[in-house]
Amino acid sequence: MLSEEQLESGAVTKRGIEIVRGDGSRIWDSNGKEYIDMGASYGVCNVGHCNPYVIEAVQKQLSELIYVSSSYDNPARRELMERLIEISPSGMARVFLCNSGTEAVETALKFTLKHTGRTKVVAAKRAFHGRTLGSLSMTFNPSHREGVSDKLFPVDFVTFGNAGELNDIVTEETAAVVLEPIQGEGGVHLPPEGYFKEARRICDEKGALLIVDEVQAGMCRTGKIFAIQHYEVTPDIICIGKSIAGGLPMGAAILHDKLGPMPKGSHGSTFGGNPLVCAAANGALRYMIDHDLSGRSETLGKRFLEGLRGIGSMQVREVRGMGLMIGVELKTRSGPYLSALLEKGIAAIPTGSTVIRFLPPLVVPGEEIDMTVKTFAEVLDG
Numbered sequence: 001m002l003s004e005e006q007l008e009s010g011a012v013t014k015r016g017i018e019i020v021r022g023d024g025s026r027i028w029d030s031n032g033k034e035y036i037d038m039g040a041s042y043g044v045c046n047v048g049h050c051n052p053y054v055i056e057a058v059q060k061q062l063s064e065l066i067y068v069s070s071s072y073d074n075p076a077r078r079e080l081m082e083r084l085i086e087i088s089p090s091g092m093a094r095v096f097l098c099n100s101g102t103e104a105v106e107t108a109l110k111f112t113l114k115h116t117g118r119t120k121v122v123a124a125k126r127a128f129h130g131r132t133l134g135s136l137s138m139t140f141n142p143s144h145r146e147g148v149s150d151k152l153f154p155v156d157f158v159t160f161g162n163a164g165e166l167n168d169i170v171t172e173e174t175a176a177v178v179l180e181p182i183q184g185e186g187g188v189h190l191p192p193e194g195y196f197k198e199a200r201r202i203c204d205e206k207g208a209l210l211i212v213d214e215v216q217a218g219m220c221r222t223g224k225i226f227a228i229q230h231y232e233v234t235p236d237i238i239c240i241g242k243s244i245a246g247g248l249p250m251g252a253a254i255l256h257d258k259l260g261p262m263p264k265g266s267h268g269s270t271f272g273g274n275p276l277v278c279a280a281a282n283g284a285l286r287y288m289i290d291h292d293l294s295g296r297s298e299t300l301g302k303r304f305l306e307g308l309r310g311i312g313s314m315q316v317r318e319v320r321g322m323g324l325m326i327g328v329e330l331k332t333r334s335g336p337y338l339s340a341l342l343e344k345g346i347a348a349i350p351t352g353s354t355v356i357r358f359l360p361p362l363v364v365p366g367e368e369i370d371m372t373v374k375t376f377a378e379v380l381d382g
């Protein structure tokens with residue numbers, strides 16, 4: 001029998017275990033070994049694996065209607081869009097539903113270029129916004145751009161967190177400034193206080209749109225539903241994805257009222273907004289609100305950060321994070337430590353070559369956080 005590694009494209013770095021079951025913050029491999037999913041499978045499973053609200057909503061929808069094009073109204077889709085607008089910063093008014101984070105970013109970019117009639121885009125160094133050609137243009141890491149960098153859209157990259165640099169680069173020709181509220185794939189970097197207020201002011205002054213990519217930091221991960229809410233700034237477009245539908249594929253671009261509707265026929269997605277995934281997202285959002293996952297994330301995030309900072313290992317350069325979005329930058333390569341953690345039943349994830357990322361499901365019990373800190377301290381010592 002051929003292995004998955006032999007069958008798949010070759011693009012994916014495999015971790016060498018086969019996962020067959022999940023429940024809450026836990027996953028199991030085909031040998032029955034249990035792991036704490038400390039990466040929420042790359043930030044997707046915020047409401048936990050096999051969340052009961054998601055299962056119930058999907059099962060009900062499965063027997064009613066799996067798919068209908070978004071040219072027909074559907075109650076699950078309508079409910080979801082209403083919910084998304086309700087939980088967004090005030091002024092956000094319309095939703096474009098798609099199937100992934102990269103599509104949400106593509107949607108925002110395309111609409112912005114059309115809407116403003118401008119051509120220039122500003123993004124941040126270390127940014128990650130996706131891997132399709134438009135979103136990849138705003139993804140900084142040269143290794144992701146290798147072989148196609150000369151085919152990408154021109155983007156001016158500025159230092160994340162440096163408002164002066166942003167002020168100098170944004171002009172009356174800039175269509176948009178695209179930023180993650182906390183950089184995730186770039187190594188979990190928080191902006192300095194006041195940075196996003198400045199970014200908002202600069203965009204307003206020059207007539208550029210502010211697009212905030214909440215694909216990783218959104219949906220209660222950092223202690224608020226959207227991370228941008230920490231900075232008290234209203235963006236023009238919010239991009240979301242990953243955890244919004246409890247593990248099913250969905251992305252969305254949420255548009256500010258001031259932008260008006262997208263021109264009819266200017267964009268579309270066959271599977272975007274399909275009833276099954278909308279039902280899953282309604283279940284996931286209901287769970288997030290009913291169980292105050294933002295509050296959990298804030299409280300448990302403090303406990304986690306305190307625990308990690310308390311380890312005091314010589315191997316650690318810095319511990320960064322907000323809520324349950326945490327990166328530990330090591331002084332050496334993280335690979336061996338990630339493998340040692342996996343061996344001990346902790347499935348953390350990498351970002352870059354030296355940062356270990358902890359993005360647990362927000363339903364993770366506090367004891368599992370303490371256990372992770374203890375195991376990580378052992379691994380760093382070992």
Ligand SMILES: Cc1ncc(COP(=O)(O)O)c(C=O)c1O
Pocket residue numbers: 100101102103105128129130131180184185213214215216217241242
């Ligand atoms: C901030 C951010 N934007 C966009 C994306 C792309 O999302 P997707 O992999 O669903 O296309 C990611 C994925 O990691 C991300 O972290």
